[in-house]
Amino acid sequence: GLLITSGYKSWKMRLASYLDSQQSRKTAAAIVKRGKPLGLLLFVVGLAVLYMLPKDEFNRKSFFDENALLAGLAKREFRNQNSIGAFAKELQNIGHNDVEAVKWLEIQFARLGMETYSQNFTATRPVSFETESPKVSGTNVYGILRAGRARSTEAIVLSAPFPSRSSLESNNYGIALVLALAEYSRAKTYWAKDIVFLVTTHDELGMQAWINAYMGLQTANIAAAPLAGRSGAIQAVINLELPTAAVQYADIVIEGVNGILPNLDLVNVVVHLCESEGIPTSFHTQSELHSHRSQSNQHRHALLTVFAIATHQAPGLPLANHGLFLRHRIDSLTVRGVGTMAANQQSRSLVNLARALEGSLRSINNLLETLHHSEFFYFTSSRRHFISIGLYMPPLGLLLAPLALEMLSQWLLARIPGLLEGNPAKDATGLPVRVPFPFQAVVKLLLLSFTSGLVLYAAPSLASLLQHPLKAEGMVASLLGVCGVSIVVPLFFRSLVDSSSWRMAKSFGLLVLLLLVTAVAMMNYSLAFFLVLALLPPAVLAQPWGTSGKLPQVLRMAVVLLSSPPLCLLYCCTVYRYLFSSAPTDSPFDTVTAAANMAFTGVVFAYNSWHFVGSWISAVVCLLVWPMWLSSWIQCCQNSHKSSSDTTGFSHLHSD
Numbered sequence: 001g002l003l004i005t006s007g008y009k010s011w012k013m014r015l016a017s018y019l020d021s022q023q024s025r026k027t028a029a030a031i032v033k034r035g036k037p038l039g040l041l042l043f044v045v046g047l048a049v050l051y052m053l054p055k056d057e058f059n060r061k062s063f064f065d066e067n068a069l070l071a072g073l074a075k076r077e078f079r080n081q082n083s084i085g086a087f088a089k090e091l092q093n094i095g096h097n098d099v100e101a102v103k104w105l106e107i108q109f110a111r112l113g114m115e116t117y118s119q120n121f122t123a124t125r126p127v128s129f130e131t132e133s134p135k136v137s138g139t140n141v142y143g144i145l146r147a148g149r150a151r152s153t154e155a156i157v158l159s160a161p162f163p164s165r166s167s168l169e170s171n172n173y174g175i176a177l178v179l180a181l182a183e184y185s186r187a188k189t190y191w192a193k194d195i196v197f198l199v200t201t202h203d204e205l206g207m208q209a210w211i212n213a214y215m216g217l218q219t220a221n222i223a224a225a226p227l228a229g230r231s232g233a234i235q236a237v238i239n240l241e242l243p244t245a246a247v248q249y250a251d252i253v254i255e256g257v258n259g260i261l262p263n264l265d266l267v268n269v270v271v272h273l274c275e276s277e278g279i280p281t282s283f284h285t286q287s288e289l290h291s292h293r294s295q296s297n298q299h300r301h302a303l304l305t306v307f308a309i310a311t312h313q314a315p316g317l318p319l320a321n322h323g324l325f326l327r328h329r330i331d332s333l334t335v336r337g338v339g340t341m342a343a344n345q346q347s348r349s350l351v352n353l354a355r356a357l358e359g360s361l362r363s364i365n366n367l368l369e370t371l372h373h374s375e376f377f378y379f380t381s382s383r384r385h386f387i388s389i390g391l392y393m394p395p396l397g398l399l400l401a402p403l404a405l406e407m408l409s410q411w412l413l414a415r416i417p418g419l420l421e422g423n424p425a426k427d428a429t430g431l432p433v434r435v436p437f438p439f440q441a442v443v444k445l446l447l448l449s450f451t452s453g454l455v456l457y458a459a460p461s462l463a464s465l466l467q468h469p470l471k472a473e474g475m476v477a478s479l480l481g482v483c484g485v486s487i488v489v490p491l492f493f494r495s496l497v498d499s500s501s502w503r504m505a506k507s508f509g510l511l512v513l514l515l516l517v518t519a520v521a522m523m524n525y526s527l528a529f530f531l532v533l534a535l536l537p538p539a540v541l542a543q544p545w546g547t548s549g550k551l552p553q554v555l556r557m558a559v560v561l562l563s564s565p566p567l568c569l570l571y572c573c574t575v576y577r578y579l580f581s582s583a584p585t586d587s588p589f590d591t592v593t594a595a596a597n598m599a600f601t602g603v604v605f606a607y608n609s610w611h612f613v614g615s616w617i618s619a620v621v622c623l624l625v626w627p628m629w630l631s632s633w634i635q636c637c638q639n640s641h642k643s644s645s646d647t648t649g650f651s652h653l654h655s656d
Contacts, residue, residue: 025416028412028416031405031408031409031412032409032412032413035405035406035408035409036402036405036406036409036540038401038405039401039402039403039404039405039406039540040402042398042401042402043398043399043401043402043536045398046395046396046397046398046399046401047395047399049394049395049398050392050395051303053306053381053387053391053392053395054299054302054303054305054306054379054381054387055295055299055302056298056302056381056382056385058391059381059385059386059387059388059391060385060386060387060388060391061384061385062264062268062271062380062383062384062385062386063268064265064268064269064374065264065265065373065374065375066265066367066371066373066374068366068367068368069265069269069363069364069366069367070363070366071268071269071272071273071359071363072272072273072276072359074359074362074363076273076277076355076356076358076359076362077358078180078181078184078351078354078355078358079351080180080183080184081350081351083176083179083180083183084173084176084177084180084350084351084354085176085245087108087175087176087179087180088172088173088175088176088245090104091104091170091172091175091176092170092172095170096163096170098138098139098162098201099139101162102118102139102141102201105141105175105199106118106141108179109141109142109143109179109182109197110143112143112179112182112183112186113186114143114144114145114182114186114197115143115144115145115146115229116141116142116143117141117142117143117144117227117228117229118139118140118141118142119139119140119141119142119209119210119213119224119225119226119227119228120137120138120139120224120225121137121138121139121140121205121206121209121210121222121223121224121225122135122136122137122222122223123135123136123137123138123202123205123209123221123222123223123612124136124221125221125469125608126221126460126464126470126607126608126611127460127470127471127472127475127604127607127608128469128470128471128472129471129472129604130471130472130473134469136202136205138200138201138202138205138206138209139201140198140199140200140201140206140207140209140210141198141199142196142197142198142199142210143182143196143197144194144195144196144197144229144230144231145182145185145186145191145194145195145196145197146194146231147191147192147193147194147195148189148190148191149189149190149191149192150192150193151232152194152231152232153232153233154192154193154194154231154232154233154234154235155193155194155195155196155231155232155233155234155235156193156194156195156196156234156235156236156237156238156361156364156365157195157196157198157234157236157237157238157325157332158178158181158182158195158196158197158198158237158238158240158357158361159178159197159198159199159200159207159237159238159239159240159321159322160174160175160177160178160198160199160200160239160240160241160242161174161199161200161201161203161206161207161239161241161321162175162199162200162201170243171240171241171242171243172242172243173242173243173244173245173337173350174240174241174242174243174337175199175240177240177242177350177353177354177357178197178198178199178240179197180354181197181354181357181358181361182195182197184354184358185358185361190362190365191365192365192366193232193235193364193365194231194232195361196231196234198210200321203321204318204321204323204324204609204612204613205222205612207321207324208222208324208612208613209222209224210224210227211324211325211328212224213225213226213227214227214230214234215328219612219613220611220612221611221612222612234325234330235330235331235364235367235370236266236330236331236332236364236371237322237325237330237331237332237333238270238322238332238333238334238335238357238360238361239320239321239322239332239333239334239335240334240335240357241320241334241335241336241337242336242337242350242353243337244337245349245350246337246339246349247279247337247338247339247349247350247353248280248338248339248349249279249280249281249282249338249339250270250274250279250280250281250282250335250336250337250338250353250356251281251282251283251284251285251335251336251337251338252267252270252271252281252282252283252333252334252335252336253283253284253319253320253322253333253334253335253336254267254283254309254333254380255309255312255313255319255323256318256322256323256324256325256326256327256332257316257317257318257323257324257326257327257609257613257614257615258316258327258523258524258614258615258616258617259313259314259316259523259524259525259526259527260323260326260327261313261326261376261377261378262326262331262332262333262376263331263371263372263374263375263376264374264375264376264378264386265371265373265374266331266332266333266364266371267333267380268374269359269360269363269364270333270335270356270360271383273355273356273357273359273360273363274335274353274356275383276356276359277352277353277355277356278352279349279352279353279356280383281383282305282338282383283305283308283309283380283383284305284308284309284312284580285308285338285580286301286304286305286308298382301382302381302382302385303381304579305380305381305382306379306380306381306387307579308579308580309379309380309526310379310526310529310530311526311572311576313524313525313526313527314524314526314527314529314530315527315602315606315615315617316524316527316615316616316617317602317605317606317609317615317617318609318613318615319334320334320336321334322334324613327613327614331370331371335353335357337353375388375389377389377525379392389525392525393521393525396521396525396528396529396532399529399532399536400514400517400518400532402536402540403510403513403514403517403532403536403539403540404510404514406510406539406540407507407510407511407514408507410503410504410506410507410510411503411504411507413503414501414503414504414507415504437504438497438501438504438505441496441497441501441502441504441505442501442504442505442508444496444497445496445497445505445509445631445634445635446508446509446512446627446631448489448490448493448496448630448634449627449628449630449631449634450623450627452482452486452626452627452630453622453623453624453626453627453630454622454623455482455486456479456482456483456486456622456626457618457619457622457623459475459478459479459481459482460475460478460479460607462478463475463477463478472600472604475603475604475607476600476603476604479603480566483564483565483566483626486626486630487561487564487633490630490633490634490637490638491637493637494637494638494639495638495639496634496638497544497635497638502543502544502547502635502638505635506542506543506635509539509628509631509632509635510539512628513535513539513628516531516624516628517531517532517535520620527617527620530572531625534563534565534568534625534629535563535625535628535629535632537559537560537563538559538560538563538629538632538633539628539632541556541559541560541632542556542560542631542632542633542635542636543556543635543636544635544636544637544638544639545637545638545639546639553636556636557633557636557637560629560632560633560636561633563629564629564633565621565625565626565629569599569602569603570592570595570596570599573595573596573598573599573602574591574592574595576595576598577591577594577595577598578591581594603618606618
């Protein structure tokens, strides 16, 4: 301890000596003068690198890292196309009656010789829309095919929701394919792992109820009955969503809760076997069926694919039932059937998809241990190429360069008065003046910002006291109300920081923002990327009234206000609708209206997902993103010429 203390004191003395030297002042002045242009240059370079990474020349080609998978080597023998049609026809007769569907599924699993079980559950939505009931009840049905060559210590899950999330239609063909593969697999003796054929109701609520009971977990607002039968540790999960038999290509959905991705080997297995059976694959409907051969079109397609994955990964919401397993480090994905084909090709497409799934199950069956060799952090730019974490993480450092340089510049300007004039202020002894850390100003700024974040986080709970059960409109109104009050209040508290403390307060706030984005990037790179784009302009431009700058203060405040989190959400939804969902005939007004509805639904879904499946996007926005933006807004509202006792509102308008 004595050595550490003496070493720290020695380092501190050397640092103080360097800061007092002429060389350090020249270096500091150069950083302050050239920090903003250099930061902008590095930011543009970072965007350029990210723009080029989807090109095949700059990323990696997909490969199998786990040799035990032996993908495609086993002969795939599924040919019973009649059973798929028969199961789908019976489901079509049942319609949307989930009670009748549960009874029918229990009969079918028992007829196929499976260990058949059902599970009842009840879930209460914290927030519900006007058209839905806050309380839902459902039943999950599953059949277990026990392994003939090993003990029941490991399992594979093949699931299908009833009805499908991706369509208003029932997932008839997805469930039919599960039953057809169960019938086929029962006659085979090479299974070394149990196979659980699972059909759930009410989307992610039913799946989460089954996972809770299987793993012995508890989730707020979900009451699930215990499972009468179970298998061993789940090795992998494949979820099916096939609203129609006319499958033109298979869309692979890989994102899970909080942006977690499955092992890349599992994705490559499914993609490889689908392609082998003549079924093209895509990621978020970015199919390569109609893409041209030119390099520019290939790059555009790859760029859109990466952007589509990023926009779905960033919110961290469960896009399909498979995403709930990824939270527990169980590799899983969803296969969605997309498109239409000629009538004489419909049956063949489903049989080929069944054969691809058969091969995927057999590859997983070969595993001697869980998948761990390949990538867990990646972006798929096409079905044959991917961008690894070693390629896309360095550009994030370039994007963060403006924040780091601005933080350092403000700290130097605060610690060395008169730095830019070349004549640092000195005290009575002739030594350079050292400005103490403005602890009180920083605490006031952060306390007000994070208090607003806490109130924003608690707003739906407080609103539920006035409206029970809480409806979506009431929840969103409470959030917007807190945001509006938080924006208005700083206009009347103008003296939190002054001319001697605002730079250090801003520097400390930028440091907190850097730590936040870096921490988020370790878990969800896409979310960190969008946070940089949203929070960098207000964080860099924010400064009080009465300070020098090239931009008018009113323009600074306008830029900061237009980059607020609610408006950024609307921007993101508008861009997404324009790129991926809008019809060519949609007017700009229709696109923006649809984006607003999308944002409204997303906010409600994010809040419910936080309570049901632990998706922390709503908590991150309320407790971290909003306070960071609000601190920038508060700085813009301050008047650096006011004394600490002046708390009036708009007197600055006359002097400025």
